[in-house]
Amino acid sequence: MGKSRFLMVALAIIMLLALSGVVAAQDDVTIRLAGWSSSEAEDNALRAAVDQFMEANPGINVEIIFSPDHPTTMQTAFASGDYPEVFYIDSSKLPDWVAAGVVAEAGDNIVDQDDIYPSLQEVFTIDGTFYCPPKDFSTMTLQYNIDMFDAAGVDYPTADWTWDDLRTAAEALTGTNDAGDPVLGLVTPAELPRWLPFLYQAGGAIFDADGNVTMDSPEAQEAIDFYAGLVNDGFAGAPSAVDSGWGGEAFGNGRVAMAMEGNWVINALNEQWPDINWGVAPLPQGPAGQATMAFTVCYGVAADNAHPDESWALVNFLTGPEGALMVAETSFGVMPARASAADAWIERFGEDMSAFVEGADYAHPWVLPVGFQDFIDAFNDSLQQAFTGQLLPEDVLTTSADVANEILAR
């Protein structure tokens, strides 16, 4: 009796499983989209876009997975072999992930690829292969505190500002506030991507055309002397020197007159420091002209993927000409990656912010070869020590060049 009852239950379970298998086979294709949550409003915008996509494409289900530490989450998912079909890729992570063979090549899957800014296409191109269309992007510009400039009687920054102009203005704006706390002209985080525009403005580069490290060039020397010199002369400093965690906070609290942040600063200032009266200008010109950095994220498609066509359809929907317009309309600062949607973004944020968009024309990508985290660390650490005077500016270059060569020799 007991045995037959067990058999019946087992049979029922097996039938149920089989049935659900049949249902699943007839059911929609499910695409997992993994990324990080930026803000509730932006998440809702993405959800709305994905809903539109599902409506337009019956039979495709999209499941959005947000995780707070996306690269780490993805790394463990990759390692397990079962990973989402579509996922955000930060430009700095792309070389590692491509080397690991988990990112599919874009091939001819991209709709109207020429419309995407060439500088951004370059970011996601490795050894001549284009991997993934950018989701949106940010460029670094110079933000200035209008009230502080007025009070000090300094002219606002313009597009033809040179390094000397920046230095002179920073010197004039340095002082103390009403509470007696120090105020600096410019906030200069001791971070490689903040210094790189100066390297490019000086006409230098990390590598030459043959891939040799050129961190010890005279141009690099000029750039590091200028950047560390601002700090050593007391006109600039790291955020912590003015009680802040990052440049935007220092700027928002009125402890620095100028900051060099990307588009993320727009929403932060509007939300957290709405009273501050600020403007935007391009970064100053160096001896070799204009340069800035572009920070961007793309939608990558999994290399090991049962539904590549559906995945690309989703990516194209989100990054195509219409998707780019959607980014412009719902964005909280970041810009659409397509030139055709630039006007929509400027219309939304105002002509004053156009310096961010113009940066796309002369921006350099924030991307380094595999294994270069050691190089970034070495640079940041020695720059930090150059700020406090424990090292000379040239030590920063020799130290980081040594590390770069060591990595290349590995």
Add this chain to the structure above:
Amino acid sequence: MAEMTSATSVQRPVTTMQSKKRSEMLAGYGFVAPAALIFLVFLVIPILFSAYISLTNWNGITPLTSEQPYEYVGFDNYAQLLFREGTRQTDFFKSLKNTVYYVLGVVPTQTILALLLAVVVNQRWLKAKGFFRTAFYFPSITSSVVISLIFMWMFTRGGLVNRAVGALFPDYAFINWLDDPTGVVHSILGLFGVNLRNAGDWATAQFAGMRVWEWISGPSVTMLTIMILNTWTTIGTMMVIYLAALQNIPTHVYEAAYVDGANAWQTFRKITVPLLRPTTFFVVTLGLIGTFQVFDQIFVISSGGPAKTTLTIAYLVYSNGFKNSAMGLAAATAILLFIIIFAFSILQRRIVSERADV
């Protein structure tokens, strides 16, 4: 438990000696099985797996299901960390140096303070004992991330700590606690006018990727802040352990000491401390293991900076594995950390048991 089973078997005299033993054994394994399974799946297998991975060049990303996710490189990762000159060697010894300073600073301080607090809240004359015990224990049960954030606000350049000291001493120049790579020993030597340039040749001699001068730096100001934080948060746990042990010391021992005319200090020194030796061993071991593995506070407050002076071994494991995409190297670092902790625990056990024999 043994008593219980034997009690039940008395009621059933039919069972032979052997089958009784066997059923006891089965029951024993049955009770242990869930814990053993968890131990096996979440500890033993991962440890063995990471020991294996430490012999490969796996990047931590390539799916393990793919054709050839890694190559076997033997002890190359260990050689890079320990012997081959370069960033990886320097980073490892830097993190070792930082961690050792951290352990040497935190473990004795927290043990002594915990003992003192436990003795104080154990006094009969103390009013509102419950309040004090709760207050001292509170930091231990609060999330370390939350406490780290609060400490960051308190210790920023214009934060509570600097303002308070500044109010007491008007000449005080604000210290940038969270972003100051200067070593404490270097600062003290600096007071006597000793610096790298005039210290002599020994200071510039290289040893394992760093100058001797760097080795003797002491914890940086930022590391010191994190040490204060960690001491404060763990005292509570250690205090509770000591408190339990204190209440286990029989009162007649104290009465005897009183009759013999021992004063309070003598009682503490000659009765309390020796009787607490097993507890001290336990507390110090816990402290050693916990401090060698310090990670979360570093992750929240400094990410290893400024100038790598708060880079600890555990943080190096994380950054090698996830920021540098070198999981083989990270696994090797973790195994070395395991060996170090193991060696320290054995050493400390030796020292404590030797002294117990005297």
